Amino acid sequence: MACSSSCPSPDAAALNCKFGCPGVRVESGKGGLPKVCLCVDGSVAEVYLHGACITSWKPVGAATDLLFVRPDNDFKPPKPISGGIPHCFPQFGPGKIQQVVLWPTKLNTHITVQNTDSKPFEFSTALHSYFRAAISGVQVKGLQGCRFLTKDKVPLKGCERRDSITFTGFYDCLYFNAPNSLQLDNGLGTTIGIHNHGWTDAVLWSPMDQIASWREFVCVENAVLDPVSLCPCGTWSAEQILCLTDYPSQHVSSLRTSKSCSSLSC
Ligand SMILES: O=P(O)(O)OC[C@H]1O[C@@H](O)[C@H](O)[C@@H](O)[C@@H]1O
Numbered sequence: 064m065a066c067s068s069s070c071p072s073p074d075a076a077a078l079n080c081k082f083g084c085p086g087v088r089v090e091s092g093k094g095g096l097p098k099v100c101l102c103v104d105g106s107v108a109e110v111y112l113h114g115a116c117i118t119s120w121k122p123v124g125a126a127t128d129l130l131f132v133r134p135d136n137d138f139k140p141p142k143p144i145s146g147g148i149p150h151c152f153p154q155f156g157p158g159k160i161q162q163v164v165l166w167p168t169k170l171n172t173h174i175t176v177q178n179t180d181s182k183p184f185e186f187s188t189a190l191h192s193y194f195r196a197a198i199s200g201v202q203v204k205g206l207q208g209c210r211f212l213t214k215d216k217v218p219l220k221g222c223e224r225r226d227s228i229t230f231t232g233f234y235d236c237l238y239f240n241a242p243n244s245l246q247l248d249n250g251l252g253t254t255i256g257i258h259n260h261g262w263t264d265a266v267l268w269s270p271m272d273q274i275a276s277w278r279e280f281v282c283v284e285n286a287v288l289d290p291v292s293l294c295p296c297g298t299w300s301a302e303q304i305l306c307l308t309d310y311p312s313q314h315v316s317s318l319r320t321s322k323s324c325s326s327l328s329c
């Protein structure tokens with residue numbers, strides 16, 4: 064994936080003139096929608112301005128894109144993009160609340176919510192992250208001991224006993240007071256660390272045959288499930304940091320000294 068592939072649409076070209084800089088380029092993406100390509104030290108990420116959805120993350124040395132965008136997308140606003148990392152606040156949609164920072168081995172997503180009204184308001188929110196995966200080999204670790212509630216027709220609740228969660232059928236489950244670090248083995252040979260500051264809960268989703276491409280992804284989401292109440296002028300923020308936990312050793316030494324990153328606020 065290169066940051067200079069397609070011919071920019073007029074919108075993208077204008078945006079690129081205004082905001083493009085080394086490591087940040089605006090291009091015309093699918094459906095003619097502008098997307099921002101971030102590059103740093105051989106790592107690339109793409110963010111569609113529609114919904115501020117991060118549709119691609121390929122750290123240097125990764126064999127494939129680590130995010131998954133569903134093939135059933137038509138990239139036609141106002142419909143949100145299904146896949147990648149869309150934020151839900153309080154539903155999918157654009158908003159000047161997200162900063163995306165690409166480091167050589169990490170992808171940070173920082174969400175800030177400000178109450179600019181004179182009354183308090185409540186919200187819940189999530190990063191509905193779709194990871195590329197081979198579902199039969201996926202393992203999620205870190206949720207042992209958390210209280211859970213499934214979203215089945217007859218919901219089940221309890222305390223997660225498993226050290227490692229695997230997916231053998233439909234799975235849609237909320238985890239409360241989740242820890243700040245989860246590990247996702249994507250079943251394709253890569254383990255991704257999913258770290259956060261400020262996200263209190265997590266959601267795991269594998270839709271089975273509700274979605275044709277279900278074998279190719281898993282959703283591991285940072286979320287805030289119980290509504291947050293923000294007083295006037297109040298601010299809430301949370302950060303997600305994705306990184307490769309088994310980063311190929313040949314890349315580590317050259318990047319250890321790198322302090323560069325590319326960032327986008329949208
Ligand atoms: O909107 P999308 O991308 O199709 O995802 C919907 C799913 O998103 C998951 O986060 C929920 O836990 C599921 O209940 C829901 O069906």
